Amino acid sequence: MVKTGYYGEFGGAFLPEILIPTFTQLxxxxxxxxxxxxxxxxxxxxxxxxxxxPTPLTFAENLTHHFGGASIYIKREDLNHTGAHKANNVxxxxxxxxxxxxxxxxxxxxxxxxxxxxxxxxxxxxxxxxIYMGEVDVKRQRPNVFWMEQLGAEVISVKDGSKTxxxxxxxxxxxxxxxxxxxxxxxxxxxxxxxxxxMVSYFQSIIGQExxxxxxxxxxxxxxxxxxxxxxxxxxxxLFGAFMDDPVELVGVEAGGKGLPSKLHAARLAxxxxxxxxxxxxxxxxxxxxxxxxRETHSVAAGLDYVGVSPILSHLSDTGRVRFAxxxxxxxxxxxxxxxxxxxxxxxxxxxxxxxxxxxxAPDMNxxxxxxxxxxxxxxxxxxxxxxxxxxxxxxxxxxxKAEDYNA
Amino acid sequence: xxxxxxxxxxxxxxxxxxTHIVLGYPDFxxxxxxxxxxxxxxxxxxxxxxxxxxxxxxxxxxxxxxxDALQTGASVADCLDATRKITAxxxxxxxxxxxxxxxxxxxxxxxxxxxxxxGIRGMIVPDAPPEEAEDYLQAMNKEQLAPIQLYSPNxxxxxxxxxxxFAQGFVYCVARKGVTGQDTAFSDDLDQYLARCRQAxxxxxxxxxxxxxxxxxxxxxxxxxxxxxxSGALRILNEKGVEAVGDYIRSLR
Numbered sequence: 291m292v293k294t295g296y297y298g299e300f301g302g303a304f305l306p307e308i309l310i311p312t313f314t315q316l317x318x319x320x321x322x323x324x325x326x327x328x329x330x331x332x333x334x335x336x337x338x339x340x341x342x343x344p345t346p347l348t349f350a351e352n353l354t355h356h357f358g359g360a361s362i363y364i365k366r367e368d369l370n371h372t373g374a375h376k377a378n379n380v381x382x383x384x385x386x387x388x389x390x391x392x393x394x395x396x397x398x399x400x401x402x403x404x405x406x407x408x409x410x411x412x413x414x415x416x417x418x419x420x421i422y423m424g425e426v427d428v429k430r431q432r433p434n435v436f437w438m439e440q441l442g443a444e445v446i447s448v449k450d451g452s453k454t455x456x457x458x459x460x461x462x463x464x465x466x467x468x469x470x471x472x473x474x475x476x477x478x479x480x481x482x483x484x485x486x487x488x489m490v491s492y493f494q495s496i497i498g499q500e501x502x503x504x505x506x507x508x509x510x511x512x513x514x515x516x517x518x519x520x521x522x523x524x525x526x527x528x529l530f531g532a533f534m535d536d537p538v539e540l541v542g543v544e545a546g547g548k549g550l551p552s553k554l555h556a557a558r559l560a561x562x563x564x565x566x567x568x569x570x571x572x573x574x575x576x577x578x579x580x581x582x583x584x585r586e587t588h589s590v591a592a593g594l595d596y597v598g599v600s601p602i603l604s605h606l607s608d609t610g611r612v613r614f615a616x617x618x619x620x621x622x623x624x625x626x627x628x629x630x631x632x633x634x635x636x637x638x639x640x641x642x643x644x645x646x647x648x649x650x651x652a653p654d655m656n657x658x659x660x661x662x663x664x665x666x667x668x669x670x671x672x673x674x675x676x677x678x679x680x681x682x683x684x685x686x687x688x689x690x691x692k693a694e695d696y697n698a
Numbered sequence: 699x700x701x702x703x704x705x706x707x708x709x710x711x712x713x714x715x716x717t718h719i720v721l722g723y724p725d726f727x728x729x730x731x732x733x734x735x736x737x738x739x740x741x742x743x744x745x746x747x748x749x750x751x752x753x754x755x756x757x758x759x760x761x762x763x764x765x766d767a768l769q770t771g772a773s774v775a776d777c778l779d780a781t782r783k784i785t786a787x788x789x790x791x792x793x794x795x796x797x798x799x800x801x802x803x804x805x806x807x808x809x810x811x812x813x814x815x816x817g818i819r820g821m822i823v824p825d826a827p828p829e830e831a832e833d834y835l836q837a838m839n840k841e842q843l844a845p846i847q848l849y850s851p852n853x854x855x856x857x858x859x860x861x862x863x864f865a866q867g868f869v870y871c872v873a874r875k876g877v878t879g880q881d882t883a884f885s886d887d888l889d890q891y892l893a894r895c896r897q898a899x900x901x902x903x904x905x906x907x908x909x910x911x912x913x914x915x916x917x918x919x920x921x922x923x924x925x926x927x928x929s930g931a932l933r934i935l936n937e938k939g940v941e942a943v944g945d946y947i948r949s950l951r
Contacts, residue, residue: 293829304798304825306755308850308875310857450761451751463754468876470852568799569752571825581774582803583751 295484298608299566300574300601303483309463312470317485319390324492329389333382334496340381340414341371343496347504347662352632353649360655361509362648364635365501367525367666374638374667375497375525376407380476382493384411387474394418394473398462400427400455400521401593401640402434403667404478409441411476419443422461424454427592430675452586455521455596459570479522480600483571487523487602494528501662502532514659515539515651518666519643520559520614521593523600525666530612539613541651542603543643545589546616554588558599559607560616566604574601590619590679591639593667617646623679625649626669638667639675700791700819700844700867704902704923707742713919714742715950716904718795718928720763721746722772726780728940735940736931737788739947743924745822746784748777748796755797755824757879759929759936774800778816785817793846795822801834810837820844820867828864835864846870849898851891858898868902868924871895873909879929882908884917892921915950925950 294317295301303313323329337343346369350362367375380397387395395417399405405421412419421443428435428447438445451457459482466475480490505513516533518526520542530540547555550563556577558564564575567582576598577585589595606612617625625645629635637645641664648663655661669676677685707714717736721729729746736744749764749772756764785792794813801809801823813821820843826834828847838845844867849858851874862869871892873882882888895903905918906926915925927950934946 302830303827304830305827306824306850307827307848307853307861308755308872310827311852311854450758451765456752460752460754464757464877467755468880470875565803568802568825569797570754578799578803580803582799583768 295488297487297602297605300604301484301487302573304568304571304573305483306467308467309470312466313483313485315390319386320485320489323386323389329385333385333493336381336385337378337496341377342369344500345369347501347508348635349508350633350635353629356632357649357652359653359657360514361657361660362652363505363509363513363660363662365497365529365662365664367497367664368637368641368668372403372407372410373671374403374407375494375528376404376478376667378496378528379478379490379493379524380404380407380411383474383476384415387417388415390474392472392474394420394469395476396420396422396462396465396473397476397478398422398455398458399434399478400424400458400595401591401638401672402427402431402438403593405438405443405445406434406441408476408478409438409443412443413441420465421445422448422458422465424452424458425449426453427455427458431592433671433674454587455592456570456584456598463571479524480527480602481522481570481572481574481598487572487600490524491527491531491602494524495531497525497528497664498530498532501529505660505662509660511660512536512538513662514655515541516662516664517541517543517644517648518664519594519640520544520599520603521556521596521640523603525664527600527602529662529664534611540606540611541647542612542614543647544614544616545591545594545643546618546621547588547590549618550616553585555616556587556589556595556597557616559603560614570598572598572601574598574604590622590675591643593638593640594643615647617643619679621646626676627680635665636669637665638669638672639679641666642669701901703791704868708902708923711742713915713922713951714924715740715947716743716745716924716926717741717931717947718745718747718926720760720767720932721748721777721780722767722770723749723763724766725770726772726776729780730783732935732940732943733784733788735944736947737790739944740951741790741947743791743793745793745795745928746777746781748774748794748800750797750800753797755877757877757929759879759932763932774804778812781816781818791819792817793820793822794818798823798826798831798834806833807837807840810841810843814841814843818843820846822846822848822870824848828861848872849895851875855894855898858894862899862901865899865901868904869895869899870926871903871905871922873905873907876907878907880908884914889921912950
């Protein structure tokens, strides 16, 4: 018996029999495109003409002076089309779907970024598109639902379980088990059954490849540390990949929610509350109870509010290659405010988790050192969530008046 | 042995019935009463599902029952207690159905041991393909429990033969694509698929997913050994209560 897709003891493909032939096909197709240089060329070309690649690396001069330690550089994945690194994975999988000759794509989404990105890709390539989104997330991310529907996607509100990202993933798997002949599941992160963790990390590796080249050009040296937020793990693995063999410290930042002792968080690797388990088709650290039932998670950032984590990151956590920290909801809002005031940058709430940890560490580093923070997405499109998180009374007033207009 | 039981029963009946209950749904007393009602109505085998929070192979009806059971606090230990009561008083083979994480967190070998002690005869674990579940297969063999393997319509012949190497008791043929609890077309395609299943293994065949009435079961007579009724019975339970389930089961053959 051949086990594939393992990173240490993590990963694998714990699949119902009905999906096994589909995954066999996907593994073969992925191996084929990986061996074919024209695929990567087509991917880079598409990303440079449809999205905004290469994305800039911004020197955050004011923040650097503010903290008085390491020079802070920010990788601007927020400048991708649809405002997040999600576009990288989605376009690459779209090209893969074209090669496989399928006509329909489905996806899960938490914050809605991956859903919107998938909907744009489906529109561009002429695929039918269904997006599964937890009912809780549909409520807190209505603007993204609006855009997905305008882009022609069908958005299905998932009312099972905790009604968040993991439940949307389960629903997408159920759809796929029925419709695999014509449908590809565009999984949005470096989690799930093999080959998704490897494949999504491969597509996202474009982030680190660019960032490494850019920092060598601008700073003339490698960064001492690099920071990325971790939900499923795709933006972190995308940035880390190119620095894996360098003397660079890799730091992943998870959702600390209302604090680790509160248990209202999504810190799988930064807390000691997660244990190894098997769910959603793969083995990794999950926040679960002693029976193996998944726990509820919490984060101000829907995109980090997930019960499992990439098996690749679980392995890199165990080996010590990646260090993990958690940022609380409150710290995240403070870091977001500071970034806006000092640099005019508006990171997504997800990305702001990475900023928190970088801001904690930068002052104690010496001025010769530099760091990179991955701004994986932009926050301005999360205006409803951000305005609530910041607690802006004038915004609230505006919404009330708007509601009255509709009632009139 | 489970296989022998099935063969002996088949000499008396032209098709066997396997039903399914979710342990702890709507509560454990009801589960036990439901099992008794089903056995009294003539059921030959039964799956006892231990609820898991992420049941990716199950459709809405079973999914909701699992969630409701978990919400009332149904634990694995409670499920084992209820199983002991069920197997002690009812004389048909019972199988566990659950997902791999339930076994994994309990420790696979410890789980199969306690399952055997509870009087269980086999298990259906849909997210444990042989490639990933060597520990499970070994532990099942050690306890002489049948690790039920599943076929689906898109399983290639070669893989059917591969799975047959690990199968014991019977092979569970999933009637169609998708998850549990949706309609299945009982047609020529199904005949061809069942013929492929028959070619791949000498074990008895069960067919499940979408089997719900007398007509479906008539279609299956002579083609398979066991008809599996899962979501269909659960729907009756939800709509009409336990007693109606007994009438429903009796109407099937």
